[in-house]
Amino acid sequence: MKIIVIGGTGLIGSQVVHQLQQAGHEAIAASPNTGVNTLTGEGLSEVLQGAQIVVDVSNSPSFADEPVMHFFKTSNENLLPTEKTAGVQHHIALSVVGTQKLQASGYFRAKQVQEDLIRASGVPYTIVHATQFFEFAGGIVQMSLSGNQVVLPDANIQPIASKDVAAFMATTALAAPAGKILEIGGPEKFRMTAWIRQYVQATHKNVEVVADAAALYSGAPLDADTLTPEAAVHLGPTKYADWIAQPENQR
Numbered sequence: 001m002k003i004i005v006i007g008g009t010g011l012i013g014s015q016v017v018h019q020l021q022q023a024g025h026e027a028i029a030a031s032p033n034t035g036v037n038t039l040t041g042e043g044l045s046e047v048l049q050g051a052q053i054v055v056d057v058s059n060s061p062s063f064a065d066e067p068v069m070h071f072f073k074t075s076n077e078n079l080l081p082t083e084k085t086a087g088v089q090h091h092i093a094l095s096v097v098g099t100q101k102l103q104a105s106g107y108f109r110a111k112q113v114q115e116d117l118i119r120a121s122g123v124p125y126t127i128v129h130a131t132q133f134f135e136f137a138g139g140i141v142q143m144s145l146s147g148n149q150v151v152l153p154d155a156n157i158q159p160i161a162s163k164d165v166a167a168f169m170a171t172t173a174l175a176a177p178a179g180k181i182l183e184i185g186g187p188e189k190f191r192m193t194a195w196i197r198q199y200v201q202a203t204h205k206n207v208e209v210v211a212d213a214a215a216l217y218s219g220a221p222l223d224a225d226t227l228t229p230e231a232a233v234h235l236g237p238t239k240y241a242d243w244i245a246q247p248e249n250q251r
Contacts, residue, residue: 002026003173006079007058009033011135012094014167016055020173025078026225031058038075041080041082044071048086055173056077057094060213063218065133072114080121084189090177093118094169097158097183098191098226101131109194115181124177128169133162134243140192144215150200152192154211155222159195160186160244163202164236170177183229186236195240202244203251 007013008029022025028047030036036043038058056079060071075081082131083091095111102108108209132140132210136159168184197209217227243249 001054001172002028003053004028004030004051006036006038007053008055009196010057010059011133011162012057012166012169013055015046015163016057016169016173018056019029019166019170023139023170023174025174027171032150038079039071041078044082044250045086048082049084049235050090051086051088051176052175053092054083054088054089055092055094055169057169060107060110063107064107068107069110070115072110073109073117076114076117076121080117080123081246083123084121088123089124089171091118091121092169092173093125093127094139094165095127095129095181097129097131097185101223101226102220104216105218108220113114123176124179126172126175126178128172129157129181129229130165130168131229133158133165134159134186134238134240134249135162137244140196141205144196148207150196150207150209151215152166152196152209153215153217153222154224155217156189156225157192157195157227158185158189159240160184160236161238162176164211164238168234168236182233183231185229185232185236186237186238189228190240198244200214239241 009031010019017027018030060068099111193211
């Protein structure tokens with residue numbers, strides 16, 4: 001089976017491609033550095049010829065409001081009609097748990113536009129909402145740093161290992177289109193401060209982690225469980241303590 005992975009050279013995409021290839025499928029990584037650009041349309045028609053399935057795990061290089069909206073809107077306006085013309089039978093897109101509740105954020109407004117375009121495209125689809133990846137902890141520290149403090153929303157989080165996301169995306173690619181959102185998360189729910197403290201301790205960073213009820217996440221206010229699944233269909237098996245104990249993950 002020919003499966004195109006948009007964003008197939010990134011963190012999730014490269015793992016999805018590998019897993020599908022190991023299962024015997026013709027999985028092709030499609031990204032600008034392989035000659036496929038969803039923003040310009042370059043290489044799309046050619047790579048989609050004969051493809052049955054498309055997995056879109058691409059992300060915007062900029063999270064600023066205008067560039068991120070341009071990325072998701074333009075990319076999907078190019079990709080989805082080309083898929084329909086090519087006869088693609090299943091479009092699977094990776095999005096984020098809580099997207100519909102985070103519309104004060106430009107990033108999540110752009111993700112909502114992506115999801116709306118998928119629903120209206122006429123291509124059978126599945127949208128996967130995942131929680132934050134374990135690999136994002138360092139980035140959350142950087143964007144939340146104020147002096148010597150990491151100031152986080154007073155909210156819960158249920159992070160998941162990227163390898164578990166990739167495994168679910170690969171499995172979903174081979175299943176029938178769900179025609180709806182499927183939520184996935186990690187095996188454990190933490191306070192966001194508790195999760196980031198684990199990361200800070202493991203990586204020996206000299207910062208204090210504190211909660212602030214007024215702190216924003218990607219520009220949006222959070223309720224206690226905005227970032228946790230309401231009805232997860234799958235929980236990744238990897239526990240954060242086991243993952244962060246591995247030296248290669250202590251970055």
